[in-house]
Amino acid sequence: MPVFSRYGKQMTDTVIALLPLLGMAVFHYGARVLVLTAVSLLSAVIADGVFLLLHRNNASRHHDLSVIPIALTLVMFLPASAPYWLAAVGSAFAVVFVREPFGGHSNTLFHPATTAFAFLLICFNTLCTRYPPVMQNLPLDPVVTNVPLYTSPAYRLMLGGAESIDLLDVLLGNFSGPLGTTCILVMVCCGLYLIVRKTASFEIVLSSVAVVALWAYFLPRVLTASSLTSAKLELSSGAFLFITLFIASIDNGEIQTRLGKVTYGVLFGGGVMLFRYLSKIEMVSPYVLILMNAIDHRCDDYGRNLLSALWWLCKKGKQLVFGILKGVKRGVLFLWNGLFMLIQKFVDPSEGGKKP
DSSP states (O other): OOHHHHHHHHHHHHHHHHHHHHHHHHHHHOTHHHHHHHHHHHHHHHHHHHHHHHTTTOTTOOOOSTHHHHHHHHHHHSOTTOOHHHHHHHHHHIIIIIIGGGTSTTOOSSOHHHHHHHHHHHHSHHHHSOBOOTTOOOOOOSSOOSSOOBOOHHHHHHTTOOOOOOHHHHHHTOSSSOTTSSOHHHHHHHHHHHHHTTSBOHHHHHHHHHHHHHHHHHSOSOTTSOHHHHHHHHHHSTTHHHHIIIIITBOOSSOOSHHHHHHHHHHHHHHHHHHHHHOOOSOOHHHHHHHHHHHGGGHHHHHHHHHHHHHHHHHHHHHHHHHHHHHHHHHHHHHHHHHHHHHHHHHOTTTTSOOO
16 A cells, blocks of 8 residues: 555544544533634644745645644643643644654654644643543633642552542543543544554554553552552553554554564553653653654564564573473482482491491
């Protein structure tokens, strides 16, 4: 499949998969979500149009619809109470500083929406990480006031605390968080759509989710919570599952083998948990994804090298085990012979000495 045909299919599938999440956000927070999305889309289109004017003599640069999934994905990371200008700044940054410098279209080195959100987290952390209560019909004002804002489970995990959230609430998104990344049930269904359409890689999804779940279960950050609660919170918080399903697993043509995709997923999931343990950052998944964008073209080689290393370790381990067993066998035979000779000496005192 030609690259632009494949990229066009990915854009269409991604937008279709994001629309149910947008619908759930409207259900949870009201029409303000639609206005916030419209501002993000308008900002991205204007920024793209300005760049097209600057490159009007370049025949290879033309308008496409790739700014739509960029702007829509960015909104999913924001609180429903975010000021409109924050969405506009984020979308403009994604287009101007991340998408266009590398040629636009499918030539971006880093994912524009994720990189733009990482930029917003650095510059406007409080605005990006304080969330209104679920089922709060927010006003359409440019800046929301007189509405209580709360931290997310990811923030409380970062501080070493945990809360018991009912599984049904987790599935339906009844907890504080970014407007498009909390409804796990709808998110998983939309992710399955992308996998069935072969837009997303199930190898990356399964391997990254498995690493985070197993790490959280056996090495929980919060010792006062149960292992199952730890795994549930780590998977559902910090936009990890959203990034895994809708961004990290999307085929960008850099990884060709299943082994490479599994390696990518393991590195991404392990990187998320490592950053969560070592850093004091509430949402680490965007930063880990940026690092993975820089090395994803090497994951096929990493996978082959890792498999070769495991095979070498298995061979050496087999030799070591056989060596240990051989040594144990010799030791047992030596002890048995010594014990036999000692017993024989006491039973027949004429052996090895004079009679008294």
